[in-house]
Amino acid sequence: MLKLNFTKTELENIKSKIYLSDMQERIIEYRLKEYNRVKMAELEHCSIQTIDREINKIAKKIMKIIW
Numbered sequence: 001m002l003k004l005n006f007t008k009t010e011l012e013n014i015k016s017k018i019y020l021s022d023m024q025e026r027i028i029e030y031r032l033k034e035y036n037r038v039k040m041a042e043l044e045h046c047s048i049q050t051i052d053r054e055i056n057k058i059a060k061k062i063m064k065i066i067w
Helices: 008-017 022-032 037-044 048-066
Strands: none
Touching: 008 022, 008 048, 022 037, 022 048, 037 048
């Protein structure tokens, strides 16, 4: 699971450097609120696998700008 240990300023800086879909932005907010994947899937009206795929996409985007 994507762990977000960024400060608010760091997270905003990252978000300004990468494109995130609306769903990906919401998933980041859910992670900050420590929602689990099941809860996120319910809120997004999609499968847990879709949430997992989006989390992987977010992680890859973040890794591109960090490394």
